[in-house]
Amino acid sequence: xxxxxxxxxxxxxxxxxxxxxxxxxxxxxxxxxxxxxxxxxxxxxxxxxxxxxxxxxxxxxxxxxxxxxxxxxxxxxxxxxxxxxxxxxxxxxxxxxxxxxxxxxxxxxxxxxxxxxxxxxxxxxxxxxxxxxxxxxxxxxxxxxxxxxxxxxxxxxxxxxxxxxxxxxxxxxxxxxxxxxxxxxxxxxxxxxxxxxxxxxxxxxxxxxxxxxxxxxxxxxxxxxxxxxxxxxxxxxxxxxxxxxxxxxxxxxxxxxxxxxxxxxxxxxxxxxxxxxxxxxxxxxxxxxxxxxxxxxxxxxxxxx
Numbered sequence: 001x002x003x004x005x006x007x008x009x010x011x012x013x014x015x016x017x018x019x020x021x022x023x024x025x026x027x028x029x030x031x032x033x034x035x036x037x038x039x040x041x042x043x044x045x046x047x048x049x050x051x052x053x054x055x056x057x058x059x060x061x062x063x064x065x066x067x068x069x070x071x072x073x074x075x076x077x078x079x080x081x082x083x084x085x086x087x088x089x090x091x092x093x094x095x096x097x098x099x100x101x102x103x104x105x106x107x108x109x110x111x112x113x114x115x116x117x118x119x120x121x122x123x124x125x126x127x128x129x130x131x132x133x134x135x136x137x138x139x140x141x142x143x144x145x146x147x148x149x150x151x152x153x154x155x156x157x158x159x160x161x162x163x164x165x166x167x168x169x170x171x172x173x174x175x176x177x178x179x180x181x182x183x184x185x186x187x188x189x190x191x192x193x194x195x196x197x198x199x200x201x202x203x204x205x206x207x208x209x210x211x212x213x214x215x216x217x218x219x220x221x222x223x224x225x226x227x228x229x230x231x232x233x234x235x236x237x238x239x240x241x242x243x244x245x246x247x248x249x250x251x252x253x254x255x256x257x258x259x260x261x262x263x264x265x266x267x268x269x270x271x272x273x274x275x276x277x278x279x280x281x282x283x284x285x286x287x288x289x290x291x292x293x294x295x296x297x298x299x300x301x302x303x304x305x
Contacts, residue, residue, distance in 0.1 A: 027074030028081075029090060036110035038103065042092040043111060044070050046077045047123055049085035055128035055302040056087040058112055062135030062263055064165070064190035065096045065104060076266040080132075083295055084304060087124050089115065093140065097193035101205055108144045109153070116154040128302045130158035130219070132294065134263050135231070136190070138164025142238070143204045145218045158301035160222045160294055163259050165190075167208045167234040169200040180258045181230035208238045215245035222250045222297040224290055226257040252293055257286050 029044030048054025059077055061068040070092035077088040091111050093104040108131075116126040133141030138161035145159050168191040172184035195205045203210035223239045225232040232253065239251045254261075264270040265287045298304065 027071065028078040029071070029074050029088075034111045034114050036107055036114070038094070038106065038110075041094075041107045041111050042070070044074060044077065044090040044092070045122070046081040046088040046090075048081070048087035050123070052120065052123050053125040053128075054087040054123050055084075055298070055304060056089060056115075056122075056124040056130075057298065058108070058129065058131045059088055059090045060093070060108065060131065060133035060137030060140050061090065062133075062137045062163075062165075062260065063095070064186065065101075065136045065139075065194040066190060067095070068137070072267045072269065073263060075268075076263070079266070079291070080295070080298075083291070084298060086298070086302065086304070087122070096190075100193065101195040101199060101202075104140055105143050105147060105204060108140055109147055109151070112144065112148075112156075113151075113153045126154065127157075129154065129156050130160065130298060130302060131156055132160040132162075133164065134162045135260065136165050136194075138162055138235075139166055139207065142166070142207050142218075142221070146203055146207065146210060146214060149214075149217060156219045158219050158222070158297055160224075160297060161235065162224045162262050162290065163226045163229050163231055164223065164235050164238070165231050166206060166238045168195060168206045169209065170234070172230070175230040176233050177230060178228040178258075180228055182259055187230070208234055208241065210241065212241075212245045215242055215247060218242065218245070218247045220248040220250075220297075220301055222293060223252075224262075224293060225251070225253045226259050226261060227253050227255050228257065229259040231259060250293070250297065254286050254289060256282065262287055262290050 029046050032043050032045050033040040061073050070090035073090050077090050081088050091108055093107040115122055119126045131141040142159050172187035199205050201209045221242050223235050225235040239249045242249045
């Protein structure tokens with residue numbers, strides 16, 4: 001099981017990478033700085049196989065809006081790049097509490113907008129773009145779809161959410177409870193650091209509160225929930241809201257899984273913490289199942305040959 005030891009290791013590694021960028025491992029993604037309304041946003045760019053017109057996935061790490069670092073997902077970005085021969089951009093959005101809502105969402109919107117407007121420079125196809133986010137990153141992935149519908153700055157073909165954190169207004173004590181789930185105290189601190197109480201039912205903060213007309217026309221969604229996760233019910237609820245708005249939705253619950261298992265598998269800080277061979281094999285099976293769903297979705301919606 002991915003337990004509190006892994007969660008603490010993730011947070012420690014994320015904090016270290018934030019405070020000391022030199023501590024990052026050198027990976028495959030090329031570090032770039034993309035202009036934004038707040039200055040520049042760091043991204044890690046995995047170029048596609050073709051000289052031009054590569055489909056692109058914008059990947060958004062988790063961490064409760066306060067932790068996480070795009071560099072930690074380098075192995076995941078490279079896995080998708082190699083498997084699908086597409087471009088992958090991991091966005092190092094600003095984090096709370098120093099940068100509360102809407103800073104992270106604005107960073108993501110601005111990066112996608114800039115890279116779409118300068119697609120030739122990055123060898124990407126602005127007509128074949130998708131977002132893929134985990135936990136808080138899943139929130140930001142679907143929120144940027146809602147925001148893009150409002151701004152009409154760009155168009156996304158798919159949204160993929162793994163164990164997304166979609167309801168910051170609901171009391172954590174009312175969410176499903178599992179022994180290995182995120183504690184109520186952590187969820188409260190994440191929501192309080194990210195958004196004020198009067199903002200937490202804003203659909204761009206808690207997408208489950210979006211009205212039907214705000215969801216109509218959003219890109220097809222793949223929602224992957226973890227079976228033993230306090231956030232699983234809100235993922236399902238949001239998927240149902242999307243369906244009611246006419247958005248194509250595919251939902252899967254990954255059996256016997258815990259929050260964060262997918263990213264943990266790829267992150268250097270946590271990949272080696274499972275020592276039991278049977279448990280490691282079970283997690284690997286779960287990860288491969290997620291990759292199969294994700295790659296099938298991207299192949300279909302980005303029209304990969």
